[in-house]
Amino acid sequence: AQTVTQSQPEMSVQEAETVTLSCTYDTSESDYYLFWYKQPPSRQMILVIRQEAYKQQNATENRFSVNFQKAAKSFSLKISDSQLGDAAMYFCAYRSFGGSEKLVFGKGTKLTVNP
C-alpha cells in the first residue's frame, strides 16, 4: 500500500519570503499522480498543484512550484513571495494511475504566514 509522509507538522514564513514544504511517499508503482491541496480555515479543499509521475518537468502554478524527485520519492512544494492568504493546512496526496483510484494523503503541514 502506498504511504505519504509529511515530516513538518508546522512551518512558518515571513510575508514575501519563500518556504518549502516537504513530502515523501512510498510506492512500487511507476505511474501515478501527486498533488498538493490547501485547506484554509474555511475547510474547503483546494488543489494547489498537480504532478504526473511520467513527466520529468516540475509543475509550476504562479507562485507555487514543486521539486519532484522520482527516484528519491520526494515531492516538495515551494511557495514564493508568501502572502497572508497562503496560511493554511497543506496536504500532499498520492493517487495511483487507473480508473476510480483514491487519494492517499499525508498528515498535513500547518503553514503560518507572519506579517
Add this chain to the structure above:
Amino acid sequence: DTAVSQTPKYLVTQMGNDKSIKCEQNLGHDTMYWYKQDSKKFLKIMFSYNNKELIINETVPNRFSPKSPDKAHLNLHINSLELGDSAVYFCASSPLENTEAFFGQGTRLTVV
C-alpha cells in the same frame, strides 16, 4: 455554480441517532468519494463509487452506508451514531481520466 455540494454543512446530533449527508456534483464526473477528516486533520478514504457501483469500501463500520441513486449523487447514511463518528466528512468527485479530485465544502458532524 457549486461543483460539488454537500448538505448540511454542520450537523449536531445525539448518540444513537441516524443521520444522512447528501452530496451532489454537477461536473459530469463518473467517480464519487467519501473521505473522513478526523480531529487531527488526517484525511482518509471511506468509499468510492463509479457510475453508481461501489468500488472502494475501506474497513468502515457497517453503520455507514453509502447510496448512489445516480452518478451525480452520493449520499452517506450513518446509523446509531457514536461519539467517535464526530469528524468532518468530505464528498469528492473525479473524472475517469484521473485528474485531481474536486471536493465539497465538508460536513462537520458533532455527536454529543
